[in-house]
Amino acid sequence: MYDNMLSMGKDQWIKFSLNRSYENPYPEKEMEVYLRPKQASAVVDWKTAARHVAEDIHASYDNLYVAMSGGIDSEFVAQSFFDLGIPFKPIIFRVGELNELDIWWAFKWCKDNNIEPVIVDATIEEWVTRLSSVSRKYCGRFGAGPGTMSFVNDYVIAHGGNLVTGAGFIEYFPDENLDYMTTRYKDSSMHNADGTPKQGYLMHEPDLLQQLSYPTMPFNFLSWTPEIVLSYVYHRDMTIDSAANKAKIMNCLPRPKNIGAPNCFFMLHPRARKWVGIKNNIGTAECAYLGTREELLNVLTNGVGNA
Amino acid sequence: MRKDKLDFGITIYVERHGSTHLPTYTVLLDDTVIESKHIPDVKSNDNFMVYFSTELDQGPHTISVKYDNPLSKGLIRIDNIYAGTAAGGFNCDSLVKSESSSKTNMLRNTGIYQFNFTSPFFYWALSRYPI
Numbered sequence: 001m002y003d004n005m006l007s008m009g010k011d012q013w014i015k016f017s018l019n020r021s022y023e024n025p026y027p028e029k030e031m032e033v034y035l036r037p038k039q040a041s042a043v044v045d046w047k048t049a050a051r052h053v054a055e056d057i058h059a060s061y062d063n064l065y066v067a068m069s070g071g072i073d074s075e076f077v078a079q080s081f082f083d084l085g086i087p088f089k090p091i092i093f094r095v096g097e098l099n100e101l102d103i104w105w106a107f108k109w110c111k112d113n114n115i116e117p118v119i120v121d122a123t124i125e126e127w128v129t130r131l132s133s134v135s136r137k138y139c140g141r142f143g144a145g146p147g148t149m150s151f152v153n154d155y156v157i158a159h160g161g162n163l164v165t166g167a168g169f170i171e172y173f174p175d176e177n178l179d180y181m182t183t184r185y186k187d188s189s190m191h192n193a194d195g196t197p198k199q200g201y202l203m204h205e206p207d208l209l210q211q212l213s214y215p216t217m218p219f220n221f222l223s224w225t226p227e228i229v230l231s232y233v234y235h236r237d238m239t240i241d242s243a244a245n246k247a248k249i250m251n252c253l254p255r256p257k258n259i260g261a262p263n264c265f266f267m268l269h270p271r272a273r274k275w276v277g278i279k280n281n282i283g284t285a286e287c288a289y290l291g292t293r294e295e296l297l298n299v300l301t302n303g304v305g306n307a
Numbered sequence: 308m309r310k311d312k313l314d315f316g317i318t319i320y321v322e323r324h325g326s327t328h329l330p331t332y333t334v335l336l337d338d339t340v341i342e343s344k345h346i347p348d349v350k351s352n353d354n355f356m357v358y359f360s361t362e363l364d365q366g367p368h369t370i371s372v373k374y375d376n377p378l379s380k381g382l383i384r385i386d387n388i389y390a391g392t393a394a395g396g397f398n399c400d401s402l403v404k405s406e407s408s409s410k411t412n413m414l415r416n417t418g419i420y421q422f423n424f425t426s427p428f429f430y431w432a433l434s435r436y437p438i
Contacts, residue, residue: 129437136434271437274436275436276395277391277395277397279433
């Protein structure tokens with residue numbers, strides 16, 4: 001079953017498939033992600049797990065770029081390389097003035113650490129065209145993330161580099177950050193048949209699209225190894241939300257995050273609005289369910305061998 | 308096979324015809340008549356709206372608007388087809404001409420306008436974006 005699936009991470013330990021397509025618009029599961037570590041992992045502290053990832057990526061890939069959105073995840077990735085003295089270039093995507101409130105934090109980090117970032121600029125019209133074309137190509141409900149990352153990946157490829165990001169992070173649901181999956185629509189992957197929310201971890205559609213579009217990039221630092229995923233799942237404080245957990249575990253200041261553009265932009269821009277009216281009717285899921293905390297701890301601490 | 312549940316709204320622009328002989332428009336989904344109506348003379352140009360909900364099998368479908376006006380001078384023009392669900396929808400105004408089998412959205416005398424699409428509707432629309 002897993003041999004024919006797509007994969008990501010070190011040694012292709014995460015298996016996935018995107019099942020929603022023009023030929024198969026109503027699959028039973030719109031996307032699937034399976035954690036398939038061959039070996040057992042031990043619980044290590046978060047910083048150790050991150051150091052192992054940074055060293056592993058540095059050993060296997062040269063000319064590293066780190067995409068910085070201004071969020072905690074990518075700042076932590078940059079900080080991890082920086083602390084180890086591993087050379088990399090921060091790369092910041094700017095779309096008009098749409099995401100200026102987000103990327104302010106990325107510029108601040110670069111300034112504080114005296115590193116000149118690469119800036120990739122696109123106009124709002126170029127960005128809307130790109131995000132909708134990615135959505136059209138893959139029948140995707142998400143556009144902004146994969147669209148943005150395609151500009152960054154294209155730049156890095158043109159400069160012979162390898163892109164690392166804060167994307168590919170697994171998230172816990174339910175969570176305040178993910179309330180939109182219940183309020184704006186009801187994500188079919190994350191709700192039971194009776195409408196109650198599932199409790200467990202997920203991976204988002206844009207992460208799968210990025211891996212599918214740029215399969216050679218080591219983009220998913222935060223899920224690169226079973227060890228770093230295990231460390232997060234083990235250390236996540238289940239009494240506080242994910243934003244607070246990330247700030248605490250990754251030792252970064254908490255911050256608001258729009259992820260590129262506020263929702264009102266999509267309601268006001270004519271072409272974007274039209275795309276939203278269409279894509280909201282494409283499928284019913286924007287993520288794949290991975291399992292409960294206990295299920296993840298079990299598979300990560302035991303491994304699956306060669307099964 | 309899963310059905311495609313949809314709400315359609317059709318905007319028909321009607322020009323003043325100034326006649327006591329009332330022309331007729333008929334809206335069909337494939338071979339099923341959705342609405343057939345005499346068009347009274349309007350004081351000025353006007354828009355008629357036709358709404359209907361449907362469940363479609365996957366595959367090709369056609370929304371047709373027939374205009375039957377043998378005597379008076381008026382014309383009608385299909386300006387927009389809105390397609391929606393509870394999750395939202397969009398105006399197919401830019402598709403109205405391009406998806407017409409006759410490539411025109413204006414009808415005079417006795418004519419028929421046909422909007423061709425494939426179900427699931429929104430997958431079909433996405434495949435055509437930007438629209």
